[in-house]
Amino acid sequence: MGLLDRIKDPRDLRALSDDELESLAAEIRDRLVATCASNGGHLGPNLGVVELTIAAHRVFDSPRDPIVFDTGHQAYVHKMLTGRHDFSKLKQAGGLSGYPSRAESEHDWVENSHASTALSYADGMAKAFAVRGERDRTVVAFIGDGALTGGMAWEAINNIAGGPQTGPDRRPLVIVVNDNGRSYSPTVGGLATHLSGLRTDPRYEQTLEVVKRTLGRTALVGQPVYDALHGVKKGLKDMFAPQGMFEDLGLKYIGPIDGHDRAQVEQALTQAKRFRGPVLVHCLTQKGFGYDPAVRDEADQMHSPRPFDPATGAPAGTPVREWTDVFSETIVRAGRARPDVVAVTAAMLGPTGLEPFARAFPDRCFDVGIAEQHAATSAAGMAAMGLHPVVAVYATFLNRAFDQVLMDCALHKAGVTFVLDRAGVTGNDGPSHNGMWDLSILQVVPGLRLAAPRDGEQLAEQFTEALDVDDAPTVVRFPKGAVGSDVPALERLGTVDVLARAEAKDVLLVAVGAMGKVGVDAAKRLDAQGVGVTVVDPRWVKPLDDVLVDLARQHRLVVTIEDNGRVGGVGSVLAQKLRDAGVTVPVRDHGLPQRFLDHAKRDAILAEAGLTAQDLAREVSGLVAALDSVTHDRTTTVDR
Numbered sequence: 001m002g003l004l005d006r007i008k009d010p011r012d013l014r015a016l017s018d019d020e021l022e023s024l025a026a027e028i029r030d031r032l033v034a035t036c037a038s039n040g041g042h043l044g045p046n047l048g049v050v051e052l053t054i055a056a057h058r059v060f061d062s063p064r065d066p067i068v069f070d071t072g073h074q075a076y077v078h079k080m081l082t083g084r085h086d087f088s089k090l091k092q093a094g095g096l097s098g099y100p101s102r103a104e105s106e107h108d109w110v111e112n113s114h115a116s117t118a119l120s121y122a123d124g125m126a127k128a129f130a131v132r133g134e135r136d137r138t139v140v141a142f143i144g145d146g147a148l149t150g151g152m153a154w155e156a157i158n159n160i161a162g163g164p165q166t167g168p169d170r171r172p173l174v175i176v177v178n179d180n181g182r183s184y185s186p187t188v189g190g191l192a193t194h195l196s197g198l199r200t201d202p203r204y205e206q207t208l209e210v211v212k213r214t215l216g217r218t219a220l221v222g223q224p225v226y227d228a229l230h231g232v233k234k235g236l237k238d239m240f241a242p243q244g245m246f247e248d249l250g251l252k253y254i255g256p257i258d259g260h261d262r263a264q265v266e267q268a269l270t271q272a273k274r275f276r277g278p279v280l281v282h283c284l285t286q287k288g289f290g291y292d293p294a295v296r297d298e299a300d301q302m303h304s305p306r307p308f309d310p311a312t313g314a315p316a317g318t319p320v321r322e323w324t325d326v327f328s329e330t331i332v333r334a335g336r337a338r339p340d341v342v343a344v345t346a347a348m349l350g351p352t353g354l355e356p357f358a359r360a361f362p363d364r365c366f367d368v369g370i371a372e373q374h375a376a377t378s379a380a381g382m383a384a385m386g387l388h389p390v391v392a393v394y395a396t397f398l399n400r401a402f403d404q405v406l407m408d409c410a411l412h413k414a415g416v417t418f419v420l421d422r423a424g425v426t427g428n429d430g431p432s433h434n435g436m437w438d439l440s441i442l443q444v445v446p447g448l449r450l451a452a453p454r455d456g457e458q459l460a461e462q463f464t465e466a467l468d469v470d471d472a473p474t475v476v477r478f479p480k481g482a483v484g485s486d487v488p489a490l491e492r493l494g495t496v497d498v499l500a501r502a503e504a505k506d507v508l509l510v511a512v513g514a515m516g517k518v519g520v521d522a523a524k525r526l527d528a529q530g531v532g533v534t535v536v537d538p539r540w541v542k543p544l545d546d547v548l549v550d551l552a553r554q555h556r557l558v559v560t561i562e563d564n565g566r567v568g569g570v571g572s573v574l575a576q577k578l579r580d581a582g583v584t585v586p587v588r589d590h591g592l593p594q595r596f597l598d599h600a601k602r603d604a605i606l607a608e609a610g611l612t613a614q615d616l617a618r619e620v621s622g623l624v625a626a627l628d629s630v631t632h633d634r635t636t637t638v639d640r
């Protein structure tokens with residue numbers, strides 16, 4: 001049994017010698033690489049926090065001292081040190097979650113994954129301890145330099161720094177800034193420039209050491225010299241170090257320190273703990289530390305690789321064409337045709353497919369940091385001045401910017417196109433990553449137009465249509481993964497594509513976006529059972545075309561299918577539209593159950609929700625049989 005498997009509780013770490021702790025760190029890294037090589041996962045971020053996490057667990061008393069991880073993608077090491085050793089099914093059904101999970105351990109207090117929230121949680125916890133009189137508990141919040149670019153982190157810092165900084169009322173809260181200079185790609189913005197200035201300027205550290213050593217001998221140098229040297233130290237800090245900024249806000253600052261020097265980190269955290277108030281400890285780390293392929297991977301230092309060969313870091317399996325690739329190519333084409341098209345990303349240039357656009361048009365692509373709200377409103381500003389911004393984000397992260405979409409874009413009739421990747425079920429990233437809300441929350445936005453392309457061809461076509469709308473926000477949403485082959489249409493009625501048609505007009509099946517293929521396959525199964533199905537893809541799901549009302553009138557049953565929560569989704573909006581039009585045809589809406597879905601493979605979640613051709617066909621045939629029996633009963637009654 002290795003050292004790691006003997007750690008059942010973080011307290012076990014305290015008995016280990018320096019050598020053992022070093023071996024433990026190596027073991028942890030081996031396990032991280034092996035796990036992520038087979039399952040995929042957040043390798044680079046976790047390799048970078050091995051020493052920080054060991055040190056934190058040695059200095060603080062988790063779970064009594066809550067350790068909160070911002071975003072949570074870097075919590076694998078924390079899991080390993082809190083008794084969770086079986087990483088074999090990481091991010092798979094029944095296995096460990098890829099983020100902190102309260103169901104897994106009392107050491108996990110929050111299960112975010114949306115960035116920049118940890119300092120707010122920590123602020124609240126520290127306030128709660130103060131109110132409850134539990135002043136011996138310290139809250140520890142880990143936050144990356146990337147997550148620090150999010151506005152919410154600064155709202156929290158404003159509050160933390162605004163609280164009592166001295167005296168008995170101050171609240172013990174240690175902010176561990178894990179500064180690796182990277183989000184996915186290098187962190188951008190003024191703060192990043194400030195932090196990186198320090199990282200690259202060794203003069204500060206060296207000179208500070210000399211000053212510190214001299215100051216330590218105060219008795220020898222006498223007060224006037226001490227004062228002078230103290231002034232030098234302060235001047236150096238102000239000149240080189242970001243602590244000027246943090247201290248100006250009123251926060252005690254320790255650092256910068258080498259985040260891979262466990263002993264040094266422990267020393268800094270112990271000092272911070274003793275302070276019994278809010279302290280920021282600035283640690284410099286390297287993403288991917290200790291695993292060469294990650295360190296060498298300039299694109300994102302293996303932030304979140306899919307399965308790979310552990311010997312080389314090379315991706316396993318054959319690459320497939322993904323929805324993101326189609327968008328990526330389409331926006332480059334659009335950029336060539338239209339000089340007004342600009343792109344915006346919230347720190348996800350690579351994952352959203354904007355990298356080729358950024359290479360082709362470097363002056364027209366803006367990485368705003370993890371700042372979805374700012375991205376939306378800044379895009380509205382660009383639209384006001386005659387540009388057509390394309391904001392590319394994961395569907396789940398647009399939730400954050402709802403008010404900005406509603407008020408700053410829609411109210412202003414701003415021609416901004418939001419491209420929502422990872423819409424619908426994403427699966428293994430768990431409840432916070434499923435993009436299953438957008439079709440509902442965006443339905444309420446006046447004027448907004450929303451496209452759900454069913455295949456790659458439609459994605460390109462509808463994205464281009466969206467760019468032509470300059471008096472309202474538009475949204476194009478598509479799922480994660482392989483795009484598959486195109487699903488051809490038989491004809492187009494208004495904005496609606498007819499994908500399949502039968503002699504009998506039993507069922508109108510409205511298949512939203514990527515559910516188009518499921519709809520067509522279900523119709524084939526139903527056809528074989530003698531049930532006539534017309535399958536349509538509305539393409540634009542907001543507003544819904546009136547053609548759907550006419551089509552509904554011609555059928556006995558309307559069935560909708562979408563990979564979005566059922567409440568407020570396209571199905572329920574269509575039902576309302578039909579009611580308003582006086583259409584009495586029954587409507588059955590299929591979507592995701594309105595609850596947080598545990599991590600599992602995407603297909604398994606869709607199957608569990610009944611969003612497969614087989615399930616749909618079974619359900620529809622049951623509904624048609626029920627209608628038949630009602631009709632039969634009525635006929636029989638009349639006959640009698």
Ligand SMILES: Cc1ncc(C[n+]2csc(CCOP(=O)(O)OP(=O)(O)O)c2C)c(N)n1
Binds near residue numbers: 048115144145370400
């Ligand atoms: C609100 C939000 N937007 C985007 C993301 C996607 N995302 C996940 S990790 C990450 C980078 C985080 O950088 P940092 O906090 O520095 O952590 P690191 O990975 O460098 O350790 C981003 C942008 C997210 N999780 N939440």
Ligand SMILES: CC(=O)[C@@H](O)[C@H](O)COP(=O)(O)O
Binds near residue numbers: 073113304422429480
């Ligand atoms: C933590 C986070 O938000 C991302 O890193 C996410 O896990 C990546 O998901 P994809 O693998 O779908 O890009």
Ligand SMILES: [Mg+2]
Binds near residue numbers: 178
């Ligand atoms: Mg970082």
